[in-house]
Amino acid sequence: MKPVNVGICGLGTVGSGTFNVLTRNNKDINAKAGREIKITHIGARRTREDCDLTGVTVSNDIFAVVNDPNVDILVELIGGTTVAKDLVLQAVRNGKHVVTANKALIAEYGNELFAEAVSNNVTISYEAAVAGGIPIIRSLREGLAANKVEWLAGIINGTGNFILTEMRDKGRQFDDVLKEAQALGYAEADPTFDVEGIDAAHKLVILASIAFGMPLQFDKVFTEGISQIRPEDVAYADELGYRIKHLGITRRLPGKGIELRVHPTMIPQSRLLANVNGVMNAVVVKGDAVGPTLYYGAGAGAEPTASAVISDIVHVSRMVNSSYVSEDATAVPHLGYGEDHLHDYTILPIEEIESAYYLRLSALDQPGVLSRVTQIFSEAGISIEALIQKEPKEGQEHVSVILLTNRTIEKQVNKAIEQIESLSPIQGNVVRIRVESLK
Numbered sequence: 001m002k003p004v005n006v007g008i009c010g011l012g013t014v015g016s017g018t019f020n021v022l023t024r025n026n027k028d029i030n031a032k033a034g035r036e037i038k039i040t041h042i043g044a045r046r047t048r049e050d051c052d053l054t055g056v057t058v059s060n061d062i063f064a065v066v067n068d069p070n071v072d073i074l075v076e077l078i079g080g081t082t083v084a085k086d087l088v089l090q091a092v093r094n095g096k097h098v099v100t101a102n103k104a105l106i107a108e109y110g111n112e113l114f115a116e117a118v119s120n121n122v123t124i125s126y127e128a129a130v131a132g133g134i135p136i137i138r139s140l141r142e143g144l145a146a147n148k149v150e151w152l153a154g155i156i157n158g159t160g161n162f163i164l165t166e167m168r169d170k171g172r173q174f175d176d177v178l179k180e181a182q183a184l185g186y187a188e189a190d191p192t193f194d195v196e197g198i199d200a201a202h203k204l205v206i207l208a209s210i211a212f213g214m215p216l217q218f219d220k221v222f223t224e225g226i227s228q229i230r231p232e233d234v235a236y237a238d239e240l241g242y243r244i245k246h247l248g249i250t251r252r253l254p255g256k257g258i259e260l261r262v263h264p265t266m267i268p269q270s271r272l273l274a275n276v277n278g279v280m281n282a283v284v285v286k287g288d289a290v291g292p293t294l295y296y297g298a299g300a301g302a303e304p305t306a307s308a309v310i311s312d313i314v315h316v317s318r319m320v321n322s323s324y325v326s327e328d329a330t331a332v333p334h335l336g337y338g339e340d341h342l343h344d345y346t347i348l349p350i351e352e353i354e355s356a357y358y359l360r361l362s363a364l365d366q367p368g369v370l371s372r373v374t375q376i377f378s379e380a381g382i383s384i385e386a387l388i389q390k391e392p393k394e395g396q397e398h399v400s401v402i403l404l405t406n407r408t409i410e411k412q413v414n415k416a417i418e419q420i421e422s423l424s425p426i427q428g429n430v431v432r433i434r435v436e437s438l439k
Ligand SMILES: NC(=O)c1ccc[n+]([C@@H]2O[C@H](COP(=O)([O-])OP(=O)(O)OC[C@H]3O[C@@H](n4cnc5c(N)ncnc54)[C@H](O)[C@@H]3O)[C@@H](O)[C@H]2O)c1
Pocket: 009, 010, 011, 012, 013, 014, 015, 043, 044, 045, 060, 061, 062, 077, 078, 079, 080, 083, 101, 102, 103, 104, 128, 129, 132, 185, 186, 187, 188, 189, 299, 300, 301, 302, 305
């Protein structure tokens, strides 16, 4: 049987990892794919000492790979959304299947790219785009096909989780840990994508589209990063039995719409997600039939990501080879639902989401302030679960007051916060962190 010829564009962290794992485990991988998988052509600006490219054609121009008639599967690992988009479109139009790790490309241009792939009877596979090595796309799309997904929540950025973990456990500085994440190959080319939540938003929108069967709508994701998290809130969360994690959350509120949000979140320490540390990622998916399920593994790094890239290469190799799928490369729809069955749900603006809240305010240590604050909440119909007033720090006349509210609509909390901030004994802005029980 003819081998499947693979062309790889981009020989950075993921490209080199993919080359090395495919080479190292080639015999087993071929046995699983049912045919020989050969890397025949690589597009790269420079070669690498850690990759033995003997016998492989290497081109400086990545378009030489996409226009190589002998390449069956084009693996896009250059990143970005400009050249990468042109490359993928060209591949699809040339009748090549595509494997990519590029979540920005899928989140922002997936609708267009998938449509083009379907009309060319090729497939675009993107398991590595979400949660690195965790097979979450395949689990959601195939393993959970029986379910109506109610919600999912996950730690889906390895760099961010690595930074939060190192800061909390070792008291390290933000910038210092970020530099280490970059050196380890975890961070995006522009690391603000990691720390400001954009990368997590790219991944969340992909997961949500598969979970609920809707077109990709990246511009509708509410996004807050980790750069504003303060050490005192990390410590207070601990005291209260919670941990702050940067989560992507999507939930269907029947009759209302879909929540789509990325932000620091306080979750009970007893939850498994609260104990996912370092570069590890984890996603909890709650299906109506199966109940809650949890997927855990390395969210970034050369070989964990290569694991997902190669699983896609094997998937495509089997599919094009299989007589019983009659060579229909689009048999598994890109977003799990048939292209004609995607639904335009309303994506709820952040003011309409439901959550509990941790609020920290700085108040003058004088009688009557707390009762004015609690009155504002009771008038807004928000019940308070816990209220703690900290001892004033030496030489300071303001004290920290911590409140935990019950679940409520965000706009109600916004109103209460606005009124609290306008009280004269309150100094500065109220710090707000959303709280989820993940039940
Ligand atoms: N690093 C990870 O852990 C990880 C995990 C999952 C997904 N991803 C995604 O994988 C993709 C690649 O990430 P990476 O970490 O390997 O990045 P990287 O910067 O290490 O590698 C990208 C490589 O592509 C090359 N490149 C870029 N444009 C090129 C062009 N026009 N011609 C030739 N070469 C070009 C660069 O020189 C570089 O060697 C990105 O989309 C990223 O979001 C990365």
